[in-house]
Structures are given as C-alpha cells and as structure tokens.
Amino acid sequence: MTPTTKLIILDRDGVINHDSDAFIKSTDEWQAIPGSVQAIARLNQAGYTVVVATNQSGVARKLFSMETLNAIHQKMHASVEQVGGLIDAVFFCPHSADDNCDCRKPKPGMLQEISTRYNLSLKGVHCVGDSLRDLQSGFMLGCIPNLVLTGKGQATLTKGGLPPGTQVHPDLASLVESLLSTHSETTI
Template identity: 85%
Template sequence: MTPPKLIILDRDGVINHDSDAFIKSPDEWHVIPGSAQAIARLNQAGYTVVVATNQSGVSRKLFSMSTLNAIHQKMHATVEQVGGNIDAVFFCPHSADDNCDCRKPKPGMLNEIARRYNVSLKGVHCVGDSLRDLQSGFVVGCLPNLVLTGKGQGTMDKGGLPPGSQIHSDLAAMVDALLSAEASANE
C-alpha cells in the first residue's frame, strides 16, 4: 500500500520560532523564514499538511483556548498568504502530570490523525524538533524527520533518535529533500 500524501508537522520550533517561556499570544508567534513557503510547496506537490502540537500552556493557565485559537489563526493566515494550507491542527492541552494519551511522546494524537483521515501512518513523514515528536511518530510507523531549528540542535546533540531519523537544517530543507527524492523516484 502506498503511504498517503499526508505529512505531520510539529508547530513550535518547526513552523515558528520556539520560546522556553511558551508562545502565549499571537504577537509572540513568529514564523521561521521559509517554513510557510515550504508548507505551500508541500501542498503544491499534493500533500495534506497537518500540525500535531503539545500545548500544555493551556492546562498551566498561561493562555486560554481562545488565545490558542488566535495563535493558530495567525499561523493559518501566514501560510495562506504564500499560497499554502494547513488542513488541521491537532493539539494536546494537557500537562505531563495529566498522564493523558495525547501528549507526545505518547501516540494518541497521531492515532487520532490516522482515524480522522482514515489512513495508516506507516510511511508518513513526521517532522519535529524534539525527541518526543519523533518518538510519537515512530511508534505508529511514521518516518521521523528532525529539523535543527527550535530545540532540534540540542535534540541531535543528545542522540538517541529513532532508527531511520533524517536530519535537516529546517523545514524548507526537509521539504527540498522530500520533493527531490519523490522526483527521482518518478524518473
């Protein structure tokens, strides 16, 4: 079975600059140069782009659900301005203490994506800047891709990446590699 043309991206550190103090408002959300255009290129190549993000700031009361929605509206608008589209945003609002199944590195959020799109995630690329992003994808059969933006360099330096992890300087470089490999396979 051919894997679906679906790709799963983490948000903070992949699409936008991350902050150890959390992204708590739309004003604090700043796109990483080239990431919105990379999403548009994925769309043009037939990919459905989905975001899967831990957002424990909600349970920590650092920001409300309406603020999180406003941050995501800014993200959608930024990507749409360059001709791209994020089909859906899946998020875990819980803290680590809640011991939920949806908080990465647990696979619950990715299993929900598989159910929603009625697909197997085997062979689907997942992109993140932290080990937990890659682990949650790996256990459901995704192909793990680490970007060195956000916390990615520190994640790489610590080691212990899932087998087969690909490393890219940023989302734009990951998309370059993916689309180049597809073009070569289709020649």
C-alpha cells in the same frame, strides 16, 4: 482520503515558528521561521496534505486560554494561506505532563487520532519535529522521523537517542526541498 493521498505531520513550535522556553503565549509571540510557511505551500503544491500535531501544555498551566491558542493558530493559518498554502488541520494536546493523558507526545494518541480522522495508516508518513518526543510518537506508529535543527532540534541531535532511521535537516524548508527532489526522482 484516497490511498494515493500524501500526508505529512508537522510539529508547530520550533518547526513552523520560533520556539520559546517561556511558551508562545500570544499572537505577537508567534513568529514564523524564515521559509517555513513557503515550505508548507510547496508541500501542498506537490499534493501533500499538511497537518500539525502540537503539545500545548500552556493551556493546562493557564499561561494562555483556548481563545488565545485559537488566535495563534488562526495567525499561523493566515500566514500559510498568504503564500498559497494550507494547513488542513491542527491537532493539539492541551494537557500538562502531570495529566498523564494519551494525546501528549511522546505518547501516540494524537497521531492515532490523525490516522483515524484521515482513515489512513501512518506507516511511511513523514513526521517532523524538533524534539525527541515528536519523533517518538510518530515512530511508534510507523512514521518516518524527521528532525529539524531549528527550535530545540540542535540540542535534540546533540543529546542523541533518536529513533532508527531519523532523517536530519537544517530546517523545514530544507526537508521539503529534499523530500520533493527525492520524490520527483523516484516518480515516473
């Protein structure tokens, strides 16, 4: 990636698609939040590289297989592509909390992998999530934390304890609208 490349990191469940306390276990259960796939396309059109960083402990819990997870991600990719967008890569942690791995958010391992893959510091990169752990993992690496109120976002906001400087948005589409209008005002 070039130094001028703009990167944004999105959580999946509760940001791009509806979340479920019972996990998203099939392609039928994966349903995009209205406006989210279009928001990703808008980011691409504005020059952003979009990546997803998602905890998927349902694999470790044997609620779904890696093949099913890949099929869910293929549906997500296809949904974004249908509106002219592209998710450049999906990074995921298949472990449970008991595995004590370094890649499960709120630990920063998955985002460090993104930094390494793109040869880019994450300082100043927007990181978007609906839970505190999404924001914490990015904040540790200098990301700008963005909370969306979809998914678990409203409960996360109510509970408090957000990283300093967290920006709050109703949903991904609103965040993108704000980001692109701010960017266009500051760019000559």
